[in-house]
Amino acid sequence: MSVPIRIHPENTKLFEFRGKPLVLLTATEHYGAVMNRAFHFERYLADAAEKGLTLTRLFMLFRELQSAVNPYSTCKPESPDYVAPFVRTGPGRALDSELKYNLDHFNPEFFDRLERFVSLASQYGIIVEIVLLSHTYNDAVWALNPLNPNNNVNGLADFPWPDYLTLRHSPVVERQKAVIHRIVEALNPFDNVIYEICNEPGRRRKQDDDPTVDEINDWLTALIRHVRETEAGLPNQHLIAGQEAWTFDPWVQPSDLSFSTLDYDVVNMHPLPNTVYAGRGYELGTFMSKQLRLRELRDYGLATYAEHKPLNQDEDNIASQYKDVDGWTIHRKRAWVTLLSGGHYDYIDFSIWPHLETGTPESQRHIRSWIGYLARFIHSIDLVRARPWPGLVKASPEHTLDAAFGVAGEDYCIYLADERELDAARDLPENRSAMRGGGESISGTLVLDLPGGLYEMACYDPKTGLYSPAVTVQGTANISLPLHTFEHDLVVRIRRKN
Secondary structure, three states: OOOOOEEEOOEEEEEEEOOEEEOOEEEEOOOOOOOEOOOOHHHHHHHHHHHOOOEEEEEOOOOOOOOOOOOOOOOOOOHHHEOOOEEEEEEEEOOOOOEEEEEEEEOHHHHHHHHHHHHHHHHHOOEEEEEEEEOOOOHHHHOOOOOOHHHEOOOOOOOOHHHHHOOOOHHHHHHHHHHHHHHHHHHOOOOOEEEEEEEOOEEOOOOOOOOOHHHHHHHHHHHHHHHHHHHHOOOOOOOEEEOOOEEOOOOEEEOHHHHHOOOOOEEEEOOOOOEEEOOEEEOOOOOOOOOOOHHHHHHHHHHOOOOOOOEEEEEEOOOOOOOOHHHHHHHHHHHHHHHHOOOEEEEEOOOOEOOEOOOOHHHHHHHHHHHHHHHHHHOOOOOOOOEEOOOOEEEOOOOEEEEEEEEOOOEEEEEEEEOOEOOOOOOOOHHHHHHEOOOOEEEEEEEEOOOOOEEEEEEEEOOOOEEOOOEEEEOOOOEEEEEEEEEOEEEEEEEEOO
16 A cells, blocks of 8 residues: 555645545545445445545444434434444343343444455545544444443443543543544555544533543543554554544634644644634534525635644534435535645535435435545646635625635636525524525626736636636736526636646
8 A cells, every 4th residue: 555645745734645636525424334234335335436526424323313304314323234343242231222242242243344445445535534433422233332331232331422432441442542543544545544433522511520621622632642642553544633632511622722732733623613713613514404604604714724724614513404405505505615724624425325325316416426526626736736715806896705726927816705694594693684585696797916928718607517618818917707597506717827
């Protein structure tokens, strides 16, 4: 195998994989491709590769339940189809009525599926984010976890589920470390792996006996160290991604320590309300709300761009339960804004289920094709030299937000999006009511300063992946470029002529 994916040595906001710059972008299944025996992941990976997607994400030791706003997905398998890292031997029954687990014996079926998945993804050139552990959220989800003392035969003492993300109970931590060690050791030969320590680490309940944020960060630090120590004696060392602990009540998702202090190589943030950086809270959108929030998303990306670590907007669920054109359009626009602000992007495609491993005909025509067009577009840019260009656009049509990215004097990619919210958007402040009306026709001009010289300008349609015929323009200050009428979004690409 070649050198594992790494931070690009010439541009720390990018990755380098097999000698080429890489942006992480996906419309991924909901992380259960390995744990769900009924899921034929070969079909899923083939489709992702055909679209040019570069990332997929896998949960290792987490299983979820469907809820009113969290749709059915691959990480919510029927109990007989759940493939855990441990074998079920009994005696006795776990809380899901299947045999209890024996934590001393790893499950060959799980590791066979895991290694086959990562190997096939490697053949396709797809990066696999391995999510080692996760927040457990509530009693019902905790009841599904093999490390719940009621679910195994290994004599663990009972403990409150919030303690799962702490160092309070050393026998539990040792079990966590053991399964992490086994996974990291098994996947060490692969070059297409990134590790995440914990999905959504945080203090869920505001109770005096609940873990503090500092306790959770100490636990994260210990497990980061454990991964690095495990790999120290192995041929390959892989990147580690993650975020610092957050609080649920009141909701605060900080990010300063993730960039500056915790030993992460990559910062994974879930775009949510009150995502705080440098003392400012960014309203990136409410979970499953059908909100758009493009301006806040762009501005958070630009604010953190000076940090030396890549920012991955990892798991955008603002409208993912809405498997319709409106929901998919929201995520198309958020993906474009994120990438052209210098970040990376992961959208959960809930149209993918067991026996629907490539989604539905509708999702194929829409979100899966749209994300594929973006993947190919972003990798057509000289990414090592490209940067976001805030302030490049001096004026744009009413109701549009711009995100500009490219190589100064050579290649400018300007994404224009209707930032008005749909009528279906939930829980927007009163002063946002005037911003509704998204999707109406937009026309007008684009004004910017373009350095002297001759350029070719063409418009690119994010919905079709097609360019308009190019026209020649002369660079000058305050150049005004007329745009054809469009709905929702449009990309203007201006490239210097040879």
